[in-house]
Amino acid sequence: MKLASLKNGLDGQLILVSRDLTTAVSASDLAPTLQHALDSWAQVEGKLEERYQQLNDKQCADTFAFDPAACASPLPRAYQWADGSAYVNHVELVRKARNAEMPASFWTDPLMYQGMSDGFIGPRDDISVREESYGIDFEAEIAAITDTVPMGSTPEQSASHIKLLMLVNDVSLRNLIPSELGKGFGFFQSKPASAFSPVAITPDELGDNWRDSTVHHPLTVHLNDELFGNPNAGVDMTFNFAQLVSHVAKTRHVGNGTIVGSGTVSNVNRSSGSCCLAEKRMLEIIEFGEAKTPFMQFGDQVRIEMFDDQGNSIFGAIDQTVVQYPVSQ
Known part of the structure; x- marks a missing residue:
């Protein structure tokens, strides 16, 4: 459906x-x-x-x-939005660029943060930000919606609780992140409202491209009408959705309508591009010693979409423009 x-x-x-x-x-x-x-x-x-x-x-x-x-996000607001970072090579790359060693546990225990869920952005609504200096970035991801998941559910048990899938633009304000993480208490101001695809689908819509609780299709990102990245979501996903849902349920019961995100889709093979500006900037830092690609400016447009093997859009497109939120005088 x-x-x-x-x-x-x-x-x-x-x-x-x-x-x-x-x-x-x-x-x-x-x-x-x-x-x-x-x-x-x-x-x-x-x-x-x-x-x-x-x-x-x-x-x-x-x-x-x-x-x-005419659509809001499929769940215009949700009781819970937990976003993981399942493509660990992406995390490793970002840390490498700032000469930070990645703990070995990152490969065995998922990273996850709890984002704001009291109001998501519609798939065609503007991304309103007060200042360009915040370092505006998109993050193209996939998300699962669950029904009730009992506390302590294993990945095998959690798989049956995945009812719907969506695409995500997990908007990040990169220049606000370092000081927040430096406090040792996680993201808050650096993670404003996210946007989700126009439609949510049941996993059977993907046929054989949904297996092992993973979506096996490329995720396509255009920035200002130019192809930015097309990495395959089924490649290099260290933790599948069943494992991510199980991680959420480790110490709590998970309610109907919980959204669990994959984190930025990323491939070890960089030839297909990236799903966020931060990753491209990190690659530039590694190669050139400095980032050459700017973060998003007011007026920039990002389009996130996934196509089936016949070239048909599966979820519809997230298509958004960055605009300045009016600053109070």
Whole structure:
């Protein structure tokens, strides 16, 4: 299934979107919001699936053209947003550029932070930032949405609790990060609201490209209409989504609608480019002794999308422009 949330109040209005992302139909009579659907997944999944098949078979009345700009993120807000860093070679590269040794535990125990989840950015909404000096960066990622996961669930047990997948732009303010991490208490101001793809999909939509709790497709990033990176998400993922969800559940019960992110998609083979500016800048520092690529400026545009083997968009595109948030006088 492909599900989306039209902008409507704080939690949106649930719709089903056709596999080719051209048409949609309301699902609000089955579940008014995606969170409501997740809270009653066992009761509504079959009904949603039936309507989704009718939509694709052109047997639904009252369909309408799907417009990603009319959508909020699939979960406009969530009870929990936990973002990992599953592509450990990316972490190793960033640390190498500043001559910091990476602890061996990073390869066996996932890094993770808890981001703000009380209001996400829509997939076509602007990224509003007060100052360019903050070091504005995009981070192209994949995320899973879970149902309730019992505390202490193993990776094998956690795999069955992954209900939906999305793309993510985990916006980072790079120049605010060093001082925050220097305090030894993690990210806060340096991690503003994230954006998610127009639709969330059930893993079966990926067919054989969803295996081992990993998405096996390239993730494509364009910056100002130029290809920036196209690394394969199924390559070099040190911790798969089942392992990440299990990590979240180690000491707590995980509630319906929890979002777990993969971290920036990154390949050891750099020929396919990067999914964030920081990685490219680190490669430049290693090669040239200094970063040559600037962070995003007001007016810059980033587009994040994933395509199937036939070249069709799977999740729709996150397509955003950086704008200045009005500064109070």
